[in-house]
Amino acid sequence: MNIDTLIVGGGQAGLATAHHLARAGRSAVLLEAGTAPVGSFADQRVVIVGGGNTAVHVAHELAQHARVTLATRRPITFANPNLLGRDLHWWFVRTGLDRLPLGPHLHGIPTAPVSDPGHYGPRGR
Structure with a gap:
């Protein structure tokens, strides 16, 4: 092999x-x-710090195998990731917004909403 x-x-x-x-x-x-x-991670307690897209998605996936806590400064908010039937990332690529140097202008902005309709719901463990 x-x-x-x-x-x-x-x-x-x-x-x-x-x-x-x-x-x-x-x-x-x-x-x-x-x-x-x-x-x-199996059957362990995992604390994920942060409430952005990646943290929420990782917490959701790990919750199938471990006891997960999501630690955030503010409550998590969800935003619908679709606009006119297309994913926001599709629009960013089509309009060129994904290539703009926005990093220097994002300081001090509060936690962004998670780009997901919020179908995660609480897990009863």
């Missing part, structure tokens, strides 16, 4: 690496010591 990459650990980074290698047409073998591909 000839493989391009050997990935040790089936946690979030290992699974993401395997996914992207497969999409790129590369062969990979993922080794995980546990019985489920969740790495060291």
Whole structure:
């Protein structure tokens, strides 16, 4: 057997690496010591700090395997990610807004709403 990459650990980074290698047409073998591909998060308490898009999505995915707390300064707000039937990212690419150097102008802006309709709902654990 000839493989391009050997990935040790089936946690979030290992699974993401395997996914992207497969999409790129590369062969990979993922080794995980546990019985489920969740790495060291399985049945652990995980605190995710921040309430942006990435934090909310990661918390949602990890909540399937671990006890997750999302620590934020302010309550999380959700914003519909669609405008006129298209995802906001589609509009940003089409209009060129995704390439504007906005970083220097974003200081002091409060936490942005999570770009999602907010279908996450509370988990009863």
